[in-house]
Amino acid sequence: MDFDFLHELSTPAHTKIVMLVMDGLGGLPLEPGGRTELETARTPNLDALAASSALGLSVPLGPGITVESGPGHLALFGYDPLEYRIGRGVLEAVGLNLELEPDDLAVRGNYCTVDATGVVTDRRAGRIPTEVSKELSKLLTTKIEDVEIFVETVREHRLAIVLRGSGLSANVSDSDPLKNGYAPLPVRAETPEAEKTARVLNLFIERSRKVIEACTPETSANMLLVRGFDKYPHFPAFPELYGVRAAAIAVYPTYRGIAKLVGMHVLKFDGNTFADEFTALEKNWDDFDFFYLHIKQTDLAGEDGDFPRKVSLIEEVDTLIPRLMALNPEVVIVSGDHSTPAALKGHSWHPVPTLIYSQCVRADGMAEFGERACGRGSLGVLPAKHIMPIALANAGRLMKWSS
Amino acid sequence: MDFDFLHELSTPAHTKIVMLVMDGLGGLPLEPGGRTELETARTPNLDALAASSALGLSVPLGPGITVESGPGHLALFGYDPLEYRIGRGVLEAVGLNLELEPDDLAVRGNYCTVDATGVVTDRRAGRIPTEVSKELSKLLTTKIEDVEIFVETVREHRLAIVLRGSGLSANVSDSDPLKNGYAPLPVRAETPEAEKTARVLNLFIERSRKVIEACTPETSANMLLVRGFDKYPHFPAFPELYGVRAAAIAVYPTYRGIAKLVGMHVLKFDGNTFADEFTALEKNWDDFDFFYLHIKQTDLAGEDGDFPRKVSLIEEVDTLIPRLMALNPEVVIVSGDHSTPAALKGHSWHPVPTLIYSQCVRADGMAEFGERACGRGSLGVLPAKHIMPIALANAGRLMKWSS
Numbered sequence: 001m002d003f004d005f006l007h008e009l010s011t012p013a014h015t016k017i018v019m020l021v022m023d024g025l026g027g028l029p030l031e032p033g034g035r036t037e038l039e040t041a042r043t044p045n046l047d048a049l050a051a052s053s054a055l056g057l058s059v060p061l062g063p064g065i066t067v068e069s070g071p072g073h074l075a076l077f078g079y080d081p082l083e084y085r086i087g088r089g090v091l092e093a094v095g096l097n098l099e100l101e102p103d104d105l106a107v108r109g110n111y112c113t114v115d116a117t118g119v120v121t122d123r124r125a126g127r128i129p130t131e132v133s134k135e136l137s138k139l140l141t142t143k144i145e146d147v148e149i150f151v152e153t154v155r156e157h158r159l160a161i162v163l164r165g166s167g168l169s170a171n172v173s174d175s176d177p178l179k180n181g182y183a184p185l186p187v188r189a190e191t192p193e194a195e196k197t198a199r200v201l202n203l204f205i206e207r208s209r210k211v212i213e214a215c216t217p218e219t220s221a222n223m224l225l226v227r228g229f230d231k232y233p234h235f236p237a238f239p240e241l242y243g244v245r246a247a248a249i250a251v252y253p254t255y256r257g258i259a260k261l262v263g264m265h266v267l268k269f270d271g272n273t274f275a276d277e278f279t280a281l282e283k284n285w286d287d288f289d290f291f292y293l294h295i296k297q298t299d300l301a302g303e304d305g306d307f308p309r310k311v312s313l314i315e316e317v318d319t320l321i322p323r324l325m326a327l328n329p330e331v332v333i334v335s336g337d338h339s340t341p342a343a344l345k346g347h348s349w350h351p352v353p354t355l356i357y358s359q360c361v362r363a364d365g366m367a368e369f370g371e372r373a374c375g376r377g378s379l380g381v382l383p384a385k386h387i388m389p390i391a392l393a394n395a396g397r398l399m400k401w402s403s
Numbered sequence: 404m405d406f407d408f409l410h411e412l413s414t415p416a417h418t419k420i421v422m423l424v425m426d427g428l429g430g431l432p433l434e435p436g437g438r439t440e441l442e443t444a445r446t447p448n449l450d451a452l453a454a455s456s457a458l459g460l461s462v463p464l465g466p467g468i469t470v471e472s473g474p475g476h477l478a479l480f481g482y483d484p485l486e487y488r489i490g491r492g493v494l495e496a497v498g499l500n501l502e503l504e505p506d507d508l509a510v511r512g513n514y515c516t517v518d519a520t521g522v523v524t525d526r527r528a529g530r531i532p533t534e535v536s537k538e539l540s541k542l543l544t545t546k547i548e549d550v551e552i553f554v555e556t557v558r559e560h561r562l563a564i565v566l567r568g569s570g571l572s573a574n575v576s577d578s579d580p581l582k583n584g585y586a587p588l589p590v591r592a593e594t595p596e597a598e599k600t601a602r603v604l605n606l607f608i609e610r611s612r613k614v615i616e617a618c619t620p621e622t623s624a625n626m627l628l629v630r631g632f633d634k635y636p637h638f639p640a641f642p643e644l645y646g647v648r649a650a651a652i653a654v655y656p657t658y659r660g661i662a663k664l665v666g667m668h669v670l671k672f673d674g675n676t677f678a679d680e681f682t683a684l685e686k687n688w689d690d691f692d693f694f695y696l697h698i699k700q701t702d703l704a705g706e707d708g709d710f711p712r713k714v715s716l717i718e719e720v721d722t723l724i725p726r727l728m729a730l731n732p733e734v735v736i737v738s739g740d741h742s743t744p745a746a747l748k749g750h751s752w753h754p755v756p757t758l759i760y761s762q763c764v765r766a767d768g769m770a771e772f773g774e775r776a777c778g779r780g781s782l783g784v785l786p787a788k789h790i791m792p793i794a795l796a797n798a799g800r801l802m803k804w805s806s
Contacts, residue, residue, distance in 0.1 A: 028765055032455055036765070057781060064792030065412070066803040082408075088805070343763070347803055349796040350765050351781070371765055375781030381459075 024299030024340025045321035056379020057351035072337030078388030087230025095257025109159035174227035237263030302340030358394035427702030427743025448724035459782020460754035475740030481791030490633025498660025512562035528624035577630035640666030705743030761797035
């Protein structure tokens with residue numbers, strides 16, 4: 001089923017769809033036979049919602065494949081992540097409101113520490129504080145030949161760098177050795193067209209090194225690494241594709257960036273708590289048909305291996321579900337972009353518990369939102385990219401197909 | 404998801420994967436509402452393993468499609484059987500250690516009985532004893548024009564024939580009428596390039612008829628039928644594809660042949676009982692990362708319509724599971740290449756009960772290995788070719804994908 005097919009069937013309706021994404025939602029028990037984070041969490045509101053929902057386990061990309069958030073989200077939005085690829089540099093640049101132009105080159109960077117012999121001793125420069133990092137990034141914005149170079153701090157040591165100028169190419173090699181204990185590599189052109197880009201990047205790195213050394217005696221940052229070079233991808237726009245006015249509510253830049261890449265309107269709102277996100281949902285309720293609401297912290301707790309924190313974050317989200325349901329959405333999806341079991345301290349390949357609620361869904365009648373309940377659900381094990389068409393159908397937004 | 408994709412993600416690890424294939428494992432109840440062979444069998448060890456496993460029903464090729472062992476196994480090994488095709492003749496030749504060369508033509512043959520009018524009265528020549536068949540096959544090995552012809556008995560009346568010479572083609576028709584009561588057909592060239600092959604095969608059949616008649620007055624064999632002409636397929640090698648040292652433990656030639664076709668190391672071992680196969684597993688444990696262990700008899704019992712025998716064979720395999728688990732494999736897969744319900748006396752399209760065990764699998768907690776338990780499992784109804792990526796992920800042998 002391709003986008004043209006879905007687009008042809010899409011039809012207007014006065015219905016609202018909310019997709020609540022708890023990042024890294026899927027988990028694992030800490031002991032064989034035990035309960036996962038979601039199964040452990042006391043979630044009376046999600047359980048009640050589950051009773052009126054169809055349940056299943058969604059697979060972001062394919063069996064056994066562990067994904068990053070980018071492809072995981074694209075799949076939830078209905079885009080095949082193998083067909084629609086976004087570089088991480090692009091994602092972060094877009095998330096930081098660095099408005100990319102079609103010929104710009106987006107690059108990921110990070111501050112690092114090198115020793116007197118030039119070897120990287122800490123690729124994260126001791127996780128330099130975000131505020132210090134931001135001040136430093138302002139000083140690095142520059143112009144080399146005809147190329148403007150914008151540097152923005154994503155968080156701590158992490159940077160998004162955008163190059164704007166003529167004849168730029170993504171076919172250059174990383175300077176980041178990816179491990180401590182190695183010297184940074186010179187950026188090399190992988191094709192003749194990329195020679196200017198490599199030259200400009202090497203000059204930029206050298207110039208930046210001097211600026212960083214001069215300005216931050218109080219931090220351990222004294223160098224900059226670059227990797228991941230991408231041009232802006234042009235994806236079909238979610239709102240046109242599905243015929244919905246789509247809004248994104250997310251605190252973290254990357255997720256705001258993904259939403260922007262698929263053409264969603266990224267809402268500005270005050271605060272950065274889960275409750276603030278639900279308030280933004282309420283305030284903007286009348287102006288959109290589709291809301292993507294992103295919860296980041298569940299993933300971070302999973303990555304930290306902090307099972308109890310992930311449990312309590314899920315419980316916190318659960319307390320907000322009544323505010324969502326009070327808005328009377330026609331369709332609610334609760335899922336994750338991938339699993340991040342605390343037991344594995346990282347993303348994993350395990351399918352993600354998923355719930356689709358609507359007045360006309362064929363509910364499984366299981367009053368429990370958890371991995372095993374979802375494993376017995378009538379959605380079965382489904383590719384994540386199938387969630388959107390099912391949600392649209394439940395929202396009365398897909399016509400009957402006629403050959 | 405193609406092989407290049409999986410291959411790029413594969414990463415080394417010190418983990419062991421065991422794939423235990425009970426041929427024709429899936430079954431059916433003899434009466435509506437009854438239990439299948441696997442559900443009837445007393446399998447305390449498999450049931451205990453199931454409790455710590457993810458369960459599902461695997462589909463070898465597609466919904467409703469019944470397969471032979473070749474495609475069924477390729478799917479278990481992760482190869483799409485529609486894309487990677489092996490002729491049965493090739494399979495049997497390889498299984499018999501007939502080392503095929505790239506331009507050889509492999510052919511299936513069988514001894515048969517024809518009456519005085521030339522009509523086939525028994526396509527299996529009364530299932531001529533294997534020893535008699537082997538003696539006879541030695542006499543048939545010959546050379547016609549520049550074409551060497553090797554004849555080997557597979558078992559009883561069944562033969563593997565290999566033609567080696569210049570300008571051979573697989574585009575020839577079968578001589579086997581496939582039913583008793585018809586005369587053997589002359590082999591016809593289906594393209595001009597195949598004329599030499601047809602001519603040689605017809606001469607070979609005529610010459611063989613005379614040899615068989617002269618030598619076996621004590622058996623009912625007096626003729627030879629040929630069908631299924633194939634050249635050697637060149638598949639991506641399983642060990643390189645997945646980055647594992649892979650060994651096959653199988654008694655029957657066909658299965659040793661399939662393993663060889665995908666580049667597995669086929670282990671030599673003493674004896675031919677199930678216990679001997681598990682002993683071979685133990686003895687070779689340190690030298691490989693992936694073990695394919697094949698149990699043939701379950702399929703034969705199913706084909707014979709012998710429900711109680713299939714039950715007791717499954718029970719026999721169950722008693723050996725503790726020896727497997729004592730080796731502490733990181734991942735265990737128990738499945739079949741297809742279903743062979745005794746009730747149907749043959750292969751069937753029914754999905755195959757499948758269990759994937761590992762320390763980090765999301766276990767369904769159902770302490771029962773059977774068709775209905777698997778039907779409620781969180782692996783869902785899954786294409787058999789998805790089993791390998793899931794197993795590799797559980798073995799820590801697949802990296803996170805980045806776009």
